[in-house]
Every structure is written in C-alpha cells, then in structure tokens.
Amino acid sequence: MEIPKEELDERKIKILDAIIRNYLATGEPVGSRTISKYTDLNLSSATIRNEMSDLEELGYIMQPHTSAGRIPSDKGYRFYVDHLIREKDREVTEMKDLVIEKTEKMEQVLKQVAKLLANNTNYATMVTAPSYHNNKIKFIQLSQMDDGQILAVVVLNSNIVKNQVITVKDALDAETLLKLNILLNTGLNGLSLHEINLATITRLKEQAGIHSTIVSDVMDALAEALSEGEDLQIYTSGTTNILKYPELNDSEKITNLLSTFEEKEELANLVNSTFSNEETGIQVYIGNEAPVQTMKDCSVVTATYELGEGVKGTIGIIGPKRMDYEKVMDSLKNLKQQLDGIFDKSKE
Amino acid sequence: MEIPKEELDERKIKILDAIIRNYLATGEPVGSRTISKYTDLNLSSATIRNEMSDLEELGYIMQPHTSAGRIPSDKGYRFYVDHLIREKDREVTEMKDLVIEKTEKMEQVLKQVAKLLANNTNYATMVTAPSYHNNKIKFIQLSQMDDGQILAVVVLNSNIVKNQVITVKDALDAETLLKLNILLNTGLNGLSLHEINLATITRLKEQAGIHSTIVSDVMDALAEALSEGEDLQIYTSGTTNILKYPELNDSEKITNLLSTFEEKEELANLVNSTFSNEETGIQVYIGNEAPVQTMKDCSVVTATYELGEGVKGTIGIIGPKRMDYEKVMDSLKNLKQQLDGIFDKSKE
DNA sequence: TGTTAGCACTCAATGAATCAGAGTGCTAAT
DNA sequence: ATTAGCACTCTGATTCATTGAGTGCTAACA
Numbered sequence: 226m227e228i229p230k231e232e233l234d235e236r237k238i239k240i241l242d243a244i245i246r247n248y249l250a251t252g253e254p255v256g257s258r259t260i261s262k263y264t265d266l267n268l269s270s271a272t273i274r275n276e277m278s279d280l281e282e283l284g285y286i287m288q289p290h291t292s293a294g295r296i297p298s299d300k301g302y303r304f305y306v307d308h309l310i311r312e313k314d315r316e317v318t319e320m321k322d323l324v325i326e327k328t329e330k331m332e333q334v335l336k337q338v339a340k341l342l343a344n345n346t347n348y349a350t351m352v353t354a355p356s357y358h359n360n361k362i363k364f365i366q367l368s369q370m371d372d373g374q375i376l377a378v379v380v381l382n383s384n385i386v387k388n389q390v391i392t393v394k395d396a397l398d399a400e401t402l403l404k405l406n407i408l409l410n411t412g413l414n415g416l417s418l419h420e421i422n423l424a425t426i427t428r429l430k431e432q433a434g435i436h437s438t439i440v441s442d443v444m445d446a447l448a449e450a451l452s453e454g455e456d457l458q459i460y461t462s463g464t465t466n467i468l469k470y471p472e473l474n475d476s477e478k479i480t481n482l483l484s485t486f487e488e489k490e491e492l493a494n495l496v497n498s499t500f501s502n503e504e505t506g507i508q509v510y511i512g513n514e515a516p517v518q519t520m521k522d523c524s525v526v527t528a529t530y531e532l533g534e535g536v537k538g539t540i541g542i543i544g545p546k547r548m549d550y551e552k553v554m555d556s557l558k559n560l561k562q563q564l565d566g567i568f569d570k571s572k573e
Numbered sequence: 574m575e576i577p578k579e580e581l582d583e584r585k586i587k588i589l590d591a592i593i594r595n596y597l598a599t600g601e602p603v604g605s606r607t608i609s610k611y612t613d614l615n616l617s618s619a620t621i622r623n624e625m626s627d628l629e630e631l632g633y634i635m636q637p638h639t640s641a642g643r644i645p646s647d648k649g650y651r652f653y654v655d656h657l658i659r660e661k662d663r664e665v666t667e668m669k670d671l672v673i674e675k676t677e678k679m680e681q682v683l684k685q686v687a688k689l690l691a692n693n694t695n696y697a698t699m700v701t702a703p704s705y706h707n708n709k710i711k712f713i714q715l716s717q718m719d720d721g722q723i724l725a726v727v728v729l730n731s732n733i734v735k736n737q738v739i740t741v742k743d744a745l746d747a748e749t750l751l752k753l754n755i756l757l758n759t760g761l762n763g764l765s766l767h768e769i770n771l772a773t774i775t776r777l778k779e780q781a782g783i784h785s786t787i788v789s790d791v792m793d794a795l796a797e798a799l800s801e802g803e804d805l806q807i808y809t810s811g812t813t814n815i816l817k818y819p820e821l822n823d824s825e826k827i828t829n830l831l832s833t834f835e836e837k838e839e840l841a842n843l844v845n846s847t848f849s850n851e852e853t854g855i856q857v858y859i860g861n862e863a864p865v866q867t868m869k870d871c872s873v874v875t876a877t878y879e880l881g882e883g884v885k886g887t888i889g890i891i892g893p894k895r896m897d898y899e900k901v902m903d904s905l906k907n908l909k910q911q912l913d914g915i916f917d918k919s920k921e
Numbered sequence: 922t923g924t925t926a927g928c929a930c931t932c933a934a935t936g937a938a939t940c941a942g943a944g945t946g947c948t949a950a951t
Numbered sequence: 952a953t954t955a956g957c958a959c960t961c962t963g964a965t966t967c968a969t970t971g972a973g974t975g976c977t978a979a980c981a
Contacts, residue, residue: 388734640961
C-alpha cells in the first residue's frame with residue numbers, strides 16, 4: 226500500500242484524480258473534454274481519451290454505458306482514498322457545530338453524536354455504546370425493595386449503571402444484607418468483567434455460607450444485566466439521508482438498507498470487524514469491502530473511540546460510494562478526539 | 574355517529590361497502606362491472622353506475638381520473654370504520670404469534686411488542702413507554718459510590734428503575750447515609766410523582782437539618798431522572814413496511830414519513846391526543862384526521878394500555894389508508910389486553 | 922513517438938404518435 | 952326503476968425518430 230502503484234505514471238494519476246474529484250462533486254459521469262479543461266496539464270481531449278482508455282483497462286474507472294463518460298470503480302476509489310486524499314488541515318470553523326454538549330447520560334451523548342454527525346454530513350450514521358468487556362466493577366449494592374424482591378445495582382468504572390431485580394424466597398434482614406454487600410464489594414471490586422471466573426465465584430459462595438444461593442442469584446443477575454449490553458446498543462441517525470442520492474434511490478436497495486438500519490443486528494458486523502486497524506483508527510470500506518452485504522452499493526467509514534482502558538465504541542458513517550471522503554474522515558477524526566476525552570471530563 | 578346517515582339507503586350502503594372491501598383487498602380503483610358481479614344484489618353495471626355517481630356526489634367515493642373506477646374518500650373510510658366493520662370474533666389462531674414473551678425489562682417488552690405487531694400486520698408500528706406521571710415511588714436508595722459521588726436509585730411502582738449520580742462536596746459517613754435513606758423513604762414512599770410538592774420538600778429539608786443541601790440535590794436528581802422519561806420513550810418498528818404500498822411509494826412522502834419515525838418527536842402528538850376516547854380505547858385517524866401533518870396520506874390506529882392506576886402507554890399502527898382496519902383493530906385489542914395484564918404478572 | 926484534429930458510431934434520454942383497454946355518462950328502450 | 956348500448960375519456964404501454972454527449976479510431980502533425 227505504501228508504493229503508489231508503478232502501473233500508473235504521474236500523468237495517469239493526475240487524470241484519475243481529476244476524474245474522481247469531478248465525479249464526487251457532480252455525481253455525473255465525466256468525459257474527456259471536461260478533464261481536458263479542468264486540469265492544468267494542457268492536453269487535448271483526444272489524448273485524455275487515450276489515457277482514460279488505459280485507466281479503464283487497468284480497472285480504475287469504468288463506463289456506465291458505451292457513450293457515457295467514466296466513473297470511478299471500487300479500485301479507483303480505493304486508490305483515491307489510499308493515495309490521493311490530501312491531509313490538508315481543513316479550517317476547524319466548519320466543525321464548530323460538532324461540539325458535543327456535556328451530559329450525564331452516556332445514552333444521550335451517543336444519540337446526540339449520531340444526530341450531529343448525520344446533520345453535518347448528510348449521510349446515515351451509527352454510534353455504538355462502548356463495550357463493557359474491559360470495564361471494571363466499581364461498586365455493587367443490594368437493597369431490599371419489597372418482600373421477596375431485591376434490587377441489585379452495579380456501577381462500572383465508566384459510571385455506567387445497571388440494575389437488576391432479584392426475586393428471593395424469603396426476605397433478608399438488614400444485617401445479612403449489609404454483610405452480603407460488603408462481601409460482594411470486597412470480592413468483586415476492581416475486577417474487569419471477564420476476570421470474574423469460577424474460582425472467584427466459588428470463593429464468594431463459600432464466604433457467604435448459608436446465603437450462597439443468594440450469591441448465585443446475584444451472579445446470574447450480574448450476568449444478565451451485563452449481557453443485555455452484549456447485544457450491543459446501537460444508535461442510528463439520518464437514515465433517510467440515503468434517499469437523497471439517486472444512485473441508491475431504488476426501491477429494493479432502499480428497503481434493504483433501511484431494514485438493516487432498523488434491525489441493527491447486521492450493523493454489529495461492521496463494529497466487530499472494525500476493531501484493530503492502524504494508527505489513525507479510521508477505516509474505510511468501499512462497496513463490497515464492507516462486511517455487510519446490504520451495503521455493497523455504499524461506502525462505510527468507521528472510527529473507534531476509547532473511553533480509557535480498552536473500553537471501546539464505534540462511530541460509523543454510511544453513504545454512497547461517491548461520498549466526500551475527506552470531509553467524512555475529518556469529521557470522524559474530530560469526534561473521535563472529543564469522545565476520547567469525554568470520559569475524563571465526566572469524571573471531574 | 575349513532576344513526577347511520579339517512580342520506581344513504583340500504584342499497585347504497587351495500588354498494589359502498591362492496592367498493593371499499595374490494596379496494597382494500599386489491600388496491601385498485603373498482604369499477605361498476607366488478608360490483609355488479611361481486612355483490613348478491615342482482616343489478617346491472619349501469620344501475621351501479623348511477624348509484625356510484627350519487628355516492629360520489631355525496632362525497633363517499635371519488636375517481637382518481639375520469640375513466641377510472643372509484644376509490645373511497647376519507648369520508649368513505651370514516652363511514653366504513655364507524656358503521657360497516659363487523660365485530661366478528663375472528664379466530665384467535667391468527668393471533669397466536671402475538672404472545673408476548675415475559676421479560677423483566679419493560680424496555681425489552683415494548684420493543685418486542687412493536688416488532689411483533691409490525692411483522693404481524695405489515696404496517697409500521699410505534700409503542701410508547703408508560704408515562705410516569707401517576708406512578709408511585711416504591712423505594713429510594715442512596716449509596717456512597719466514590720469519594721464525592723453518591724448514587725441515587727429510585728424504584729417506581731411498576732418496577733421501573735432510575736439511577737442518578739450526585740456529586741457532593743464531601744463524603745458522607747455510613748451513618749448519615751442510613752439516616753438520609755430512612756428519611757427519604759418514609760417521606761416519599763407511596764407518593765405519586767406530582768404529589769411531591771414544595772411542602773413535602775421543605776418538610777424533608779427541615780428534618781434533614783444540617784444535610785438539607787443533600788436533600789435538595791436528591792430532589793434535583795429525582796426530577797432529572799424522571800424528566801428524562803418525560804421526553805417520551807418511543808419504540809418504532811417495521812417502518813420500512815410503508816415502502817410496500819405503492820400509493821405511499823413516492824420519494825417525498827417516504828422521506829417525510831420515515832423522518833417522522835426517526836425523529837420521534839412528532840409521534841408524541843399522536844400519543845397526547847390519543848388519550849381519552851370511549852370504551853374500547855381504540856382510536857382511528859384517517860388521513861388528515863391524524864394530528865401529524867406528515868401522515869395525511871396514511872391512517873393511524875392507536876390504543877392505550879394501562880399498567881394499573883393511570884399509568885398509561887400507547888400503541889400505534891401506521892399504514893396506508895387502505896389498511897386492513899378489522900385486522901389491525903383486532904390485533905390492537907388483543908395486545909392491549911395482554912399489556913394491561915402484564916403488570917400484575919410481573920409483580921408475582 | 923507522442924499529440925491532436927476529425928469523423929463515424931453508439932447509446933441513453935426525450936418527446937411525439939399511436940393503440941388498446943378499462944370505465945364512465947348518457948340516451949333510449951324495456 | 953332498470954338495463955342495453957354506444958360514444959367518449961383517460962391512462963399506460965409501445966413504437967419511432969431525434970438529440971446530444973461521448974467514445975474509438977485513423978490519419979496527419981511536430
């Protein structure tokens with residue numbers, strides 16, 4: 226990926242660049258005459274035609290039909306994204322609107338992010354809540370709620386709170402409850418969720434003695450409360466934006482896409498495969514590269530943000546292949562930074 | 574509404590009925606010949622034509638264009654819904670799929686309901702969480718989470734749990750916390766949310782003495798935690814179903830409709846105006862009757878369910894005007910009953 | 922050898938013209 | 952009051968010609 230492919234000389238690259246930029250701007254196939262004027266290399270349309278013919282043979286561009294101009298192929302877009310995008314530092318003014326309002330509720334923040342991004346880009350967006358896997362238990366509290374019902378509250382390191390109601394045979398007296406609370410807190414505090422293994426659990430049960438069944442119940446509840454998070458909170462926004470792009474505006478495509486957004490399960494694939502990847506933390510899927518079949522006519526750009534200690538979430542933008550990659554990647558980079566920081570702020 | 578309008582004699586009603594039923598089934602404008610065969614009254618198409626001409630003049634049906642059959646007008650649909658739908662007891666078999674799985678989480682249940690209903694009807698659906706207004710406080714618990722942070726947990730009568738993190742200047746010792754907990758619980762338990770007035774609050778503060786500021790904080794937190802519910806939780810499902818109906822399948826309409834579903838704010842109007850209304854608890858909006866402008870080409874059927882003691886929520890179905898009103902109303906009745914019951918069950 | 926002018930050719934998009942079919946409204950007969 | 956019959960209207964599908972953008976190729980040129 227490092228070496229600009231040898232198969233393309235300077236001039237071809239310039240032409241390819243011009244074609245793609247022009248197409249991104251207009252959405253129309255671009256012809257040789259246009260390029261002949263648009264670029265600074267002073268060449269006649271005929272020469273451009275020859276070059277374009279080569280570029281097509283190499284697979285970077287294609288014709289919708291014989292007598293039309295050229296549009297970029299997936300390979301073309303890929304080349305553009307990998308080599309042609311300038312890392313120009315865009316004025317930050319434009320990003321002003323992307324300032325996240327500070328709120329207590331994680332959920333609110335994420336919804337806000339999705340919305341903001343959708344409005345700002347005119348594409349569809351998704352944001353996932355951070356995964357809890359590496360999150361640590363900060364605090365556990367059991368309280369008697371009712372005869373026969375106990376409320377278990379678990380607070381995780383990033384101030385995420387989970388509740389679970391446990392039904393027990395007989396009410397516990399205050400003293401026992403206090404003991405259990407202390408037991409659980411000393412036993413589990415500071416553990417990350419997958420550090421709670423069988424050994425930990427049996428040890429707790431032993432210590433609980435006569436009340437070991439309660440401990441079991443609590444562990445079950447804990448598992449359930451947290452596995453609820455497992456099936457992944459995903460917030461989407463601006464899904465109707467995709468209706469704006471004629472190349473996607475076909476009844477079947479729209480149904481498929483919108484369904485994918487509504488069901489959300491599929492989107493998890495995007496998230497799962499998006500982890501990893503290089504220093505920038507931003508990943509671009511063009512057409513079929515995306516791990517979600519229904520998005521084969523789209524491009525997807527994702528970023529992962531991190532709330533400290535491996536607690537990660539994903540932001541994604543879904544739009545037509547001819548999306549404004551530069552702007553989108555910039556917006557994501559910007560938001561990613563803000564989100565990376567938000568944890569510390571919310572702590573203070 | 575009681576008296577079948579005198580302007581329609583027996584025969585006209587029969588014909589209108591036939592036209593509407595036929596149109597609901599096919600979606601095509603229906604002509605005189607069709608009616609002439611479809612009904613048992615043995616009349617020639619010519620006679621039907623005369624009657625249809627009358628019906629049109631009276632505003633019950635209309636022609637998309639001169640040489641087409643007739644379709645029902647809003648007034649026609651209204652008449653149909655009010656007078657023509659038979660209260661036949663539909664086999665319950667068909668409803669089998671509509672059994673709600675019992676789950677602890679209210680949120681899960683509601684999402685499930687929306688989905689179930691959407692799959693079953695092929696229309697778009699919405700379900701709102703019950704409003705808390707008349708819900709009573711069951712239990713409050715403050716716990717020390719961290720230095721400077723207190724976790725407040727509030728459980729409402731219907732087992733809805735809300736958390737709020739409170740930041741305080743200095744940590745409280747266990748004893749004080751216990752006192753505050755007792756104070757709050759004895760002071761607020763069993764009160765519905767709007768029963769907490771200034772008098773209650775000042776009394777609490779007095780009793781708290783030196784810690785009155787904490788009480789203030791708690792009340793603020795309480796307000797915030799519960800007002801979050803105010804901006805109305807609405808779950809939608811099957812929104813892409815509306816793409817299936819050609820009469821709605823027009824780019825602009827779709828954008829508007831889907832946006833309404835995504836934004837959700839507008840949907841609140843449906844909910845607010847849907848309260849009240851007669852014994853069945855089911856309400857039908859046809860076209861412009863709906864309090865949401867974007868739904869002028871749709872019909873909306875809503876039902877309110879009740880989780881005891883005035884804690885109400887709404888279920889709604891949004892589809893084309895030619896929706897299967899009978900089936901929809903039956904489904905809603907069915908679900909409404911199940912939901913009305915679910916509270917008691919989840920208590921046991 | 923690379924570049925360019927010129928020309929024939931292709932194809933999508935547009936619009937006019939035509940035609941069939943469904944359905945109506947009206948009139949005259951029963 | 953009902954019906955048969957017919958002229959009329961309008962939509963939707965089909966065909967056909969026209970236009971214009973853009974290409975590929977060839978031959979001339981620097």
